[in-house]
Amino acid sequence: MRESGRTHPAVLAAIWVVLLLAPTWLGLVGGYTALGARVLVLGLAAMSLNFLLGFTGVLSFGHAAWFGLGAYGTGLTLKFLAASTPLSLLAGTLLGGALGAALGALIAHRRGIYFAMVTIAFGQVFYYIAYRWNALTGGDDGLRGFSRQPLAIGPWRIDIVANGVAFYYFVLVCFAAAVAIMALLLRSPFGHTLVAIRENERRARFLGIPVEFHIWLAFALSCVFISFAGGLYALLNNFADPNNLHYSLSGDLVIMAVLGGMRSFWGPLLGAALFVVLQDYVSSLTTNWMSFVGLLFVLVVLFFPRGLLGVLRGKSPA
């Protein structure tokens, strides 16, 4: 989907074909299925963040907190409450979404750099809770002792536990559902209002749009989406880790969105794919991979501020 238009049907079809066939072609180019699942999960997280960043124009630099809360919500549900994959995902999404909505109300009227700082700081609150509350979260050791469960759809049972390819498709279905809802939201009048706020907040205010309310709602929805992604991440690893909430992951998610192009719907997915593959590849070659990742940040900021899709399209500057 373009800004307000749509992604060309051919491009859209190509994206889905590539994603659908990933388990077959990944191995041929030196990848592996679990890498594909990771790209999907982090791609969804970056797209969720971009719902806020790219389409509402609000910079949250603490979104890993909601991602991690989704992961812990999912893990805790599987461990203590119910041995059901869908139920645990729902619980994780609700946990992150609800806390995100509550905190969003506190900060929705802040802007710019101040908003960024406050989101980082509040994000770290949840990081420290996960890190310190040993009895519930396992503390530094992380939350272990849960495992995703086979899916039961009517009479069929689908084994997504041991079968990596089946799990990939499960993630893909979840991903598709989430981005479909996201796309519908952005195409709705609500989505157009968000873009109007991003383009000119003052004008939007003059038009009688309740700006704070819209920003809060966008923030809350973005938290819901990213918590869902976090839940999938917990299922991918059968593990939840305090690092899932740390601000350094927030930074990685922002760079994914910017790298791919934060003005386009699919940009963050492309950014996530590039980032994840680059990190995975370089970190196998050298222990100094952090310098490469850091350099990527610098290069993107200096030379590709509009992201790859932005460059390809040559649209108006961000």
Added chain:
Amino acid sequence: MLQLLLFNVTNGLIIGAFYVLMALGLSLILNLSGVINFAHGGFLVLGGYLAYTLTPFLGFWGALIVAPLLTAAIGVVIEQTLIRRLYGRDPLYSLLLTFGLAYIFEDVTRYIWGAQGLPVTIPAFLGRPVSPTLFFITYYRLFMVAVAAAVVLFLFLLLRHSRVGVRIRAGTLDLETVSTLGVNVGRLRTFNFALGIFLAGLSGVLAGGQLGLDSTMGAGLLMPSFIAIIIGGVGSLPGTLVGGLLIGVASGVTAVFFPSASEAVMYVLMALVLLARPRGLMGEEGLMT
């Protein structure tokens, strides 16, 4: 019990003084240039490591002065080549750039000085306690407080009475007007950036003496500075001072009763302040909201 509490309030003030030192540098840069310097922790570690390398040649005292100056010089190079391109652009970009720089700093310091933690030798007399009862107050800690106090005093005099200081303060409030008055804003920002990084380097040397050096330590020291600034109010250096001391005391006292919350308490304090007074304790109305 009362004595224990008193000990820990004192102790908290000492830690708070160190937070202030770090946060002031961060605050200076944020106020004038609108850049949240995520690489501040990286500069801090760099300052510490430079002091480690310089100590055999210059001694502790020489390194204490020269290492921060070198750090500031590196800061100026980075400001000139990278950061200045981002002034006036969406804060997103400077945030991402310094975030990436933080990655590079951690990696480069580990590459140069190794993954193994390094001890920093401080003059022997500084490593002793002041008295048997006040055994937890070493001369080194007092020295850190003294440095922090000197820096605060210096900044106060500079910003209040020097020409460049007045310009920095004016620029914080209204950069456009300062610019139209014929002040070279670019040079002002570079100077201000160098000053901030000098303070980061100085904190690094002091932290090295207290904690030893480790390439990962910067990130852990960055967050308290953030909170100090938010609590004190963005745009206000006195606010940063109060914020730093406040979280130092709060976490010092909490460590007595509920150690596992000693970090969380800073964030709770921040949330309370934001609820009661959204612009921070001493933040300017309307600035950066």
Added chain:
Amino acid sequence: MTDLHSARFVGANRVGRRAALRTAAAAGLAQLASPFILRGARGDTPLRIGMIDPLTGAYAAPARNEVMGAQLAVSRLNAAGGALGRPIELLVEDSANDVGTGVQKARKLVERDHVDFLIGDVNSAVAQAIAQVAMENKILHVVSGGHTDTITGKDCKWNVYRVCNTTRMESNAVADILFKKYGKKWHFITPDYTFGHTLQAALEVNLQRLGGIETGAELIPLGTTDFSAYLIKARAANPDVIILLVQGQDMVNCLKQIVQFGINKEVPIAGTQQELESLEGLPSEARIGTWMFEWYWNQPGVPHLAEFIADIRKVNKGRVPTARHWFGFTSVMTMALVAAQEKTTDAVKLARALSDFELPPEVKLQPNKVYYRAGDHQLMLSAFIGQARAEGKDDPDDLFAVDQVVAGDAVAPPVADTGCTLHWPA
């Protein structure tokens, strides 16, 4: 710093006898040069060992030492013709001290690189997550450096063996000695997470058995830099000895502050596990206390040890090996030895063969019988108990004076008490 990934060159770069390795080295180079090539038939492929360790982050120093030790084992083995007639290739991956990354790297090594064995991780949480992936894929896994008891306790797995100690072995090794030496009133400084809690609990059991008193325990949040609040309390409790259980950088900071505050002049300081990496990170005046090392380099009269020290010095800027070097070395050696003995890479057969498998003198490099206990897959390695030294005696790195070496099976709790029940695949 040597690039750890030079191990991709089959670890042969420092060894003379290369003829047998040419094909393997070529394969390794080809892979490095163009990683995205379709992998061909596996007829003459090397034996692949995947090693995952936190090469960046807080545990980078011990992790890199483990890798160095593993690399030494690989080059020695390859110089002698590899194992099963195949050269050995070590693939090193950085877990970045993050479980998600660790799991990802484990899957990468298994799915893409088709490794035959897995080694890792310093971080117990990552180690356990890797163990899970290894079990799903039926791959033999040696935990090189994660100490949490459950790895060879209630979460033990048929395919997982561990080289380093459990916390209960550590506690049992030191408890009697500390009691005799310092007295019966103990005060704990404990890191506030599972590792610290189990370590303290294990010491408390011993203290109770000996009829001692606990004057208190300070639970220290991980990553604490200022210990004064806790030390104020510990000193006020007036114990006979302060037992320091914090690890790594936290231990470094705590010891420094203890010395600065002069507490060590009033109360002796002791603890369980101490590492050369930590002592090296301390200023000399803070190298104090009674500790346990899991392995120490300065042991007069132990066969093959001098050679090991000399080989590590060559790649470690002249510095001596630490326990972490030995862990990495032993992990690789274990796999090569058992594979050679059984003439197979079948994980189930090898895991069975490792039950009560004894390490030969050229690997164990210490007195006492050192073997993997059949019941819980825990290596029975000796405990080295002694005193930290301010300055090295024979060598700048000789920072520990060993008083006593205790055999591992003398301090390990019986298998029945570990909570381990092994479930073998049908």
